[in-house]
Amino acid sequence: MSYEQFSYIYDRLMTDAPYDKWVEYVLDEKSRFHVSGNRLLDVACGTGELSIRLVREGFQVTGVDLSDSMLVVTASKVADKGIHLPLFQQDMSQLEGLPTYDFITIFCDSLNYLASEDQVKETFRRMYSHLEDGGLLLFDVHSPFQMLHGFANRTFTLNEEDIAYIWQSYPGTARYSVEHELTFFVLDDMTGQFNRIDEWHYQRTYPVKQYTTWLKEAGFDVLRVTADFSEDPPIKTSKRIFFTCRKK
Template structure:
């Protein structure tokens, strides 16, 4: 999917996202599982906020995203920080032309934007094929509870002077999916009028066991499943589920 105009609003809307928590979480787990390399592939990297943060922490980062608009923002952001981060416009389910990495991450529930079982399976296979033996694969997803109780049939609004939005969420046609209808109103400072932009976003999630089965099918060994940055097993009302898997060394 293309984020179009949304790409240029994303960072402002996500300014309270726990990016530092993701960086802390990854560094903690790399130490825990004794992964020495720092070559990191940031899949569905979006505007590169995490790519930049990881690079500033000393990681050798490559970013991949399907949206050219998102990547344009990411590249400008990296250059502004004086960082050399290669970004590629690719589908994470169909990676090609890359080396193997020590760490691969799909952060910020980006996996939930894949619309079919097959896309998730292909993404796991792509990640497996691009991960070094003993490397770690991280991803986080919305829980079934969040999709059905936090998002579905809910409305969210923001009313600031220069940016406002109306965000309505409805149950999607697929099981455990949601469609987000977003209307943005952005102040044109030259005319004093507001421009309107509309976006439709789709997200879908699956039970923890389904993700676990697909990881095993791709060849991964699942190391742990936790929720909400707490290093604890998911509970009934957990909202964000974290998976860590490894590529077992081949002999």
């Protein structure tokens, strides 16, 4: 799934995204588990907002994303800021040809865009092969509760002077999956008219126990599972689940 035109308005829609909290999570886990290296692979890096913040924290970051247009936006930011941040277009479930890293991150529920169990399991295997021994895989996913009660059969709207959207979410055919239908109206500064952009996104998640099983099968030690940017383990109503995993 590529974001196509959506990538060019993505940052506008993500102005409230908790990028600083993700950075804090990475720094906390680095300290907690005494990882001395700073080489980090940011998978599904999108428009680079998190990657750039991690560079500023002293990490040697490489960004990977499936979307060409997302990477174009990131490359423009990197050039403007004069920082070193190599970028590669790859599918996370087919990652290959890159070196090994001390950290791999997959945030903003990006793993949930994988459509099948096999893709998730293959992604974990690919991440394992691209980590140094003792390196950490850090990622978050939507919880089953969020899929069933936060998204399914819900409508979200935005109406501002230069942008508006209607976002409708429906239950998918697979358990704990949702389909998002998004219609954007974006003001064209040149013509003064609104352009319509239609997008369809699919997300799927699994129970914590299932993720843990697949991670262990891939060779990882699952060190911590927490929820909602807290130190607490997940409960039934948790929305976002965080996994800290170490390559044995």
